Each structure stands twice: as C-alpha cells, then as structure tokens.
Amino acid sequence: MAFLDNLKRSASTGEIILQRGGREVEFKKMQNRFSLRLKQGSVKTADALQSLCGPVDVSMRHIESLRVAQMDVFEVDDRTKLDNSMQILRASPHVDVVSHVYRLGESLSSEVIPTGIMTIQFKPEAKAREREKILEEFGLEVLEDLDFLPDGYFVKTTKQSTMNPLKTALKLQQYKEIRIAEPDIAFKVDYLHRPANPLYKHQWYLNNSGNQLSSIAGADVRAEEAWDITTGSRYIVICLIDDGFDLGDSRFNALGKIVASRDFKGSDFSQDEDLDLDGHGTACAGLALAKEDGQGIVGLAPKCAFMPITMPANITDRLFVAMFQHAMNENADVICCCWKARAEYFPLSTAMNAIIKKVAGEGRRNKKGCPILFAAGNDSSPLDGAKNDIHWLNGFAVHPDVIAVGASNSRDRQSSYSNWGPELAVCAPAGGGSNARSMVAAGARDSVGANSQFDGTSGAASIASGLAALILSVKPELGSAQVREIMMETADKIDPERGQYKDGHSPIYGHGRINAHRALKRAVQF
Structure with a gap:
C-alpha cells in the first residue's frame, strides 16, 4: 500500500499497515485507550496524572502499568476526546511519551503499545551524512548499535519528532536509504x-x-x-x-x-x-x-x-x-x-x-x-x-x-x-x-x-x-x-x-x- 494511501487510511479508520519482520501487520487503534511514560516516576491514578500534568477535560481511569516499558495505560469514557487529551498531555514538560494503544489485526487479545523506540537498518551504501540527515529529520536519538543486525540501530523518538513511531516507521520505509524501520512494541505473553x-x-x-x-x-x-x-x-x-x-x-x-x-x-x-x-x-x-x-x-x-x-x-x-x-x-x-x-x-x-x-x-x-x-x-x-x-x-x-x-x-x-x-x-x-x-x-x-x-x-x-x-x-x-x-x-x-x-x-x-x-x-x- 502506498504511503499516502496508508496515511489516509490511518486518519480515517485508525488503522495502519506496516512491515514487521518481512510480514504485513495491521495495527488497529483502540479508540478509548492511551499510554504514557513520564520523564521521572509513574502515575497510578487519573487524579495523580492531572495533578502533575494539568487538567484534562475527560473522565479517565488507570488500567495497568507496564514495568519494562515504564508506561501507564489509561482508558477514557468519551472516545471523542481521546486525541485532544493526548495532545494536552504531550505538551506537559513532565511527559516523555504519549501513545495510542493498538490491536494487531482482528485479535481482541493482542493489545500492543509503541514504546517510542524503533529499529532502523540502513542499506550498506547509505553514507554517514545521509544517515545523520534522516535521523535529524525525524528527531531520532541513537540508543544502541546492533552487532547482530548489520547497519542496524535502536533509536528513540524525541520532542523534535513530529509523528508517532508507527507513522515514522511507515514514512521511513519509503526512503531509499532504509532497509528496515520498525517500531518497538510492548506486548503481553501467555505462558x-x-x-x-x-x-x-x-x-x-x-x-x-x-x-x-x-x-x-x-x-x-x-x-x-x-x-x-x-x-x-x-x-x-x-x-x-x-x-x-x-x-x-x-x-x-x-x-x-x-x-x-x-x-x-x-x-x-x-x-x-x-x-x-x-x-x-x-x-x-x-x-x-x-x-x-x-x-x-x-x-x-x-x-x-x-x-x-x-x-x-x-x-x-x-x-x-x-x-x-x-x-x-x-x-x-x-x-x-x-x-x-x-x-x-x-x-x-x-x-x-x-x-x-x-x-x-x-x-x-x-x-x-x-x-x-x-x-x-x-x-x-x-x-x-x-x-x-x-x-x-x-x-x-x-x-x-x-x-x-x-x-x-x-x-x-x-x-x-x-x-x-x-x-x-x-x-x-x-x-x-x-x-x-x-x-x-x-x-x-x-x-x-x-x-x-x-x-x-x-x-x-x-x-x-x-x-x-x-x-x-x-x-x-x-x-x-x-x-x-x-x-x-x-x-x-x-x-x-x-x-x-x-x-x-x-x-x-x-x-x-x-x-x-x-x-x-x-x-x-x-
């Protein structure tokens, strides 16, 4: 699917299709949930969140905390106010990342959350300056060189990033210098x-x-x-x-x-x-x-x-x-x-x-x-x-x-x-x-x-x-x-x-x- 068509689909339906490990994956946005990571600490109640970040004009409740991703998940009562509430929270100096919660395809049990981290693999012929220009364009910070993935890096979105990790990955996948661009996701396991x-x-x-x-x-x-x-x-x-x-x-x-x-x-x-x-x-x-x-x-x-x-x-x-x-x-x-x-x-x-x-x-x-x-x-x-x-x-x-x-x-x-x-x-x-x-x-x-x-x-x-x-x-x-x-x-x-x-x-x-x-x-x- 072409980038613009996929982006339009995302805007109208809340769905986005990405390549993950060589397979197409459909991410479906949950219309009543969001997740966030604070720069320091965590919040376990809606009152604590609004006390720290300012009032948000919607009733919400804390659903769960993700230990590894250090993110908290909240659910809002009025889904029409979800995006506006997320924008308010993103503006807070105390907030590091705010993200939608997604499901994979038709699965009702597959809630996943972009963590703000991505895997990028450049093509070998991409020069250092070309790589740096792309990282700068998308406001991405390099976290780690990947010795098991040639020309691969873990990178992180920053305040200079203008799109969420899914849309960033979608756009990066169109660049000729990029072989792989995939968002890191938090997911649950079944024993x-x-x-x-x-x-x-x-x-x-x-x-x-x-x-x-x-x-x-x-x-x-x-x-x-x-x-x-x-x-x-x-x-x-x-x-x-x-x-x-x-x-x-x-x-x-x-x-x-x-x-x-x-x-x-x-x-x-x-x-x-x-x-x-x-x-x-x-x-x-x-x-x-x-x-x-x-x-x-x-x-x-x-x-x-x-x-x-x-x-x-x-x-x-x-x-x-x-x-x-x-x-x-x-x-x-x-x-x-x-x-x-x-x-x-x-x-x-x-x-x-x-x-x-x-x-x-x-x-x-x-x-x-x-x-x-x-x-x-x-x-x-x-x-x-x-x-x-x-x-x-x-x-x-x-x-x-x-x-x-x-x-x-x-x-x-x-x-x-x-x-x-x-x-x-x-x-x-x-x-x-x-x-x-x-x-x-x-x-x-x-x-x-x-x-x-x-x-x-x-x-x-x-x-x-x-x-x-x-x-x-x-x-x-x-x-x-x-x-x-x-x-x-x-x-x-x-x-x-x-x-x-x-x-x-x-x-x-x-x-x-x-x-x-x-x-x-x-x-x-x-």
Whole structure:
C-alpha cells in the first residue's frame, strides 16, 4: 500500500499497515485507550496524572502499568476526546511519551503499545551524512548499535519528532536509504501450560510401562535407556526464560547447578497483576533438569546446569533482544521458551528475528550455535495459517532456527490443545486429550506445592530442551543445526494412522515424538 494511501487510511479508520519482520501487520487503534511514560516516576491514578500534568477535560481511569516499558495505560469514557487529551498531555514538560494503544489485526487479545523506540537498518551504501540527515529529520536519538543486525540501530523518538513511531516507521520505509524501520512494541505473553507425589513412578513421560490408567506402554521418551549413556554434564547449561523460579527448591539448589541468573523484571515500577505466580517457570525447569534428590520428580537432564532468566508478563521487542543477548554472553548451551505473544497473529520484528539467528548460529563457547526451543502453543490452531477465518501466526515457533515443539499424550496421540503445522520440528510428551493422563511437574513450594499437575506444550518443550542438553553432554562439539537434526532424525513416528506423515514429517507431530535413547546413540556416532 502506498504511503499516502496508508496515511489516509490511518486518519480515517485508525488503522495502519506496516512491515514487521518481512510480514504485513495491521495495527488497529483502540479508540478509548492511551499510554504514557513520564520523564521521572509513574502515575497510578487519573487524579495523580492531572495533578502533575494539568487538567484534562475527560473522565479517565488507570488500567495497568507496564514495568519494562515504564508506561501507564489509561482508558477514557468519551472516545471523542481521546486525541485532544493526548495532545494536552504531550505538551506537559513532565511527559516523555504519549501513545495510542493498538490491536494487531482482528485479535481482541493482542493489545500492543509503541514504546517510542524503533529499529532502523540502513542499506550498506547509505553514507554517514545521509544517515545523520534522516535521523535529524525525524528527531531520532541513537540508543544502541546492533552487532547482530548489520547497519542496524535502536533509536528513540524525541520532542523534535513530529509523528508517532508507527507513522515514522511507515514514512521511513519509503526512503531509499532504509532497509528496515520498525517500531518497538510492548506486548503481553501467555505462558503455555494448563494447570491441572514426589514419586518417579508417576512420571509416565520418562518411562511409561502402560500399567497406569489411560496410558500405553512406550508412550515416553525412553529416559532410562538414555540415562545409561548420560544423565547430563554440569558443563552444559540450559537457559530457561520464564515468569520466575523457586531457586531455593532442593532440586535446583546444589553446588554449581545455577549459573548466571538474571532478573529482567526490573525495579518495582508496578505490581504486575498479569504475572502468573503459580510456578510455571519452576515447573518447566523441573521437567528439564531437576536433580535427583530422593524427594520429588527428576528432570530429563538432571546433572546439567541451569541459567534462570526471569521475565515480566509484558515485554518489548528490545527486552526480548536483551534476554537473548544475556544468554549468549553467558554461554548458554540450550535456550528454552515456553510462552508466546498474546495474539493470534504475531510476526517477530527484524531485530527479534536477527538475534535468534545470531544466537542459534554463533552462540555457545564453541561458536557453533545454541539450540533454541519454543513451545508450539495451546490454541489447537496452525502455527502459520487460517482457522475459522482467522490467520494465526506464532512468529517465535516458525522462525527457521527455532525447534518448535508440539505435545503428545500418554497414549502417543496428539494432546488436544497442541498447535500444528509444517514448521513443527518434533513433539514430546505432555498431558491432555481424551482418555489421557496429566503430567507431574515440580511447582513452587509456597503456592501449588512441590509437585503439581501440569499440561501444555510448555511441558513438552521443557522435556525436549533436556534432550538437547543430553545430546550436547555426550557430544559438546556439535552445533545447533546438528542437535536439531539428531532430535528429528531419531524421533518415533507415533500415531501413523492419524499423523498424516509425508516424507517423514507430520503436521501434527513434526518428525515424531522424541526418543532420548536413540538420539544419544546417534549423537555418539555423529
């Protein structure tokens, strides 16, 4: 769509179409909400905002605070006064950024907010003076040079900027010197589990003898046979990025087990009401690498080390980059993410795509790349395709360097919620489905107890990350592409009647349910 036509569309409908990571994304303006960031501090009530910035002729109320973006969201009662109220607030010397709130396409749950930061990538032939002239024209301040994106920069709008970040990006995308111009957005994530003892015999996903109700023998990852080869190495580090971790749990609290932990929630800017506090991160970590302590469950890679990265429920493109940079700088060997954006259609930004590519291709001490696993999602929908007239896209799971993991159940059938598609690499056991069992996983001690029922592709991805770590434990010189190849090549082709396998791949199970024993035997020979 031509720039002027798009700008007219924005003025008349509140919608704007931008390129994001090579995909078109429609931003739809919410007519009754705005967000703002103060130069100092924050405001939690409409009265406090007007006391600081002056009266605004509309009734409003505070909706939420975004910790990472340090922005507060307000809702007005009279939508006809929204734009005028925002103009008044922009004029205040106390205000840094005022922005509309948007939805992505038709999704009602995909609220996103431009943070005032942008990713710009110049074409290599653009000269320094041409670049500076463009930055000056749009009032943009350079925040950071991006080593993972050639000629790329994080920039920030300033008081000299005359357009909001979306319109600025739209116009910049027309410049011949510009390859990429994308606004950084704050978005919410969904942790991909379905919450539903300390006995190994209940961990059917590691060793399924078929003697429990709603299970069949062999619907597991062949853990015991794999452990005859290795239970992992403390020199191999699994990085889990999640909502929080109980690091005092005896299954993690051991000498040398926890390395390079990092909390990206930031200061106590706000109480994040959307944060899932029922032990999602702890449960995922338990499935991947809980050590044998004689008290609870054991992870698939119990002797591997653990790099916990804590994230808030609202993140930005830039924070995503920072989390992956930390994991790479601290030499994580495997990265596992058991969440997705809270949106049906969510393409990754160019910066997000680039940092995944860099970590997957150049990460780890040997610079041969770090395997990155993402849970496929629990929407019973395609990873990239149409369902019920809605186009679904999980940008994380469809990245070509990501190992996307779906879920199978205790009967070697598809877990009813698991997303599907040609991008699916493998599946791993998780709970769910008719006549199937839930999983048993480690949970937070002070909430749901030391063990909990835990269903979802989160569990599947966590177990698969344990396998990736076991492979590197026996063959640390492998690269990420080789680990992926081994996991797919040695997977069991379960449920052949329903699996729709073609050339060894099923849209429901990927290349099959992971088999840890076969994978380690193959790794030793690789």
